[in-house]
Amino acid sequence: MSKTGSPKWHEPVLVEEVLSFLSPKPGVLICDATCGTGGHAEAILEKGAELVGLDKDPRAPELARRRLARFGDRVRLIHADFRDLRAALARLGIKEVQGILFDLGVSSLQLDSPTRGFSFREEAPLDMRMDPSQPLRAAELVNRLPEGELARILWEYGEERYARRIARAIVRARD
The missing domain is CATH 1.10.150.170 (Putative methyltransferase TM0872, insert domain)
Incomplete structure (x- = not known):
């Protein structure tokens, strides 16, 4: 927790590069296949895009949900492994996304x-x-x-x- 009482979130690296590559904007659906606590997801949502985030770590979606609550129904978060990406998106009724982010590796959460x-x-x-x-x-x-x-x-x-x-x-x- 920070001194203000709000959680101290991990700040991801290469955010500007990710935003430049994915070009998130209103009307665009981006998938963050390794969402973690939502650092990249937050930056994508701030640009007006919609986002579906998944993570293999069962704690990650609940933590990301707290961080991203202000974006309302523009964000959907689930516990799933990115190797099951197609099936996870199908369960949500998603047939197509305009971009996918894979930030591979161990996170500060672990x-x-x-x-x-x-x-x-x-x-x-x-x-x-x-x-x-x-x-x-x-x-x-x-x-x-x-x-x-x-x-x-x-x-x-x-x-x-x-x-x-x-x-x-x-x-x-x-x-």
């Missing part, structure tokens, strides 16, 4: 919450699930996967050049 297990700044279990209802925690993967699979994940998703060495050290440490 990083700033120790219980989410995305950061090593605080002592907390290694979790790393964007959607806490998903069954596997990162700790379970680290403690169960074979060395080769760990190395593949570190290489493909973490772009870690020492993936094999790290995987080998993890397997040795758990033996």
Whole structure:
């Protein structure tokens, strides 16, 4: 909370670039497929566009709803994974959008919450699930996967050049 009692919202980067590319204006429907707490969505709505926002994190739509309440029925927010974008839009009766924003990565919503297990700044279990209802925690993967699979994940998703060495050290440490 800020000193005024209102929430201190995360300010997104590259807002001007996003607005320039999407050209939001009245009568245009934009989809923010990774809405988070609504930073980019707010900037898009301020230009007069309509917006549908979705996020895999179940907390995100409720937080974004608070931030974007002043835009009324010009904004619709749902809990959904962007890989299910077509189905999510169809459920809302939306056949077409004029632009889609994917701001990929981990947000401050996940990083700033120790219980989410995305950061090593605080002592907390290694979790790393964007959607806490998903069954596997990162700790379970680290403690169960074979060395080769760990190395593949570190290489493909973490772009870690020492993936094999790290995987080998993890397997040795758990033996």
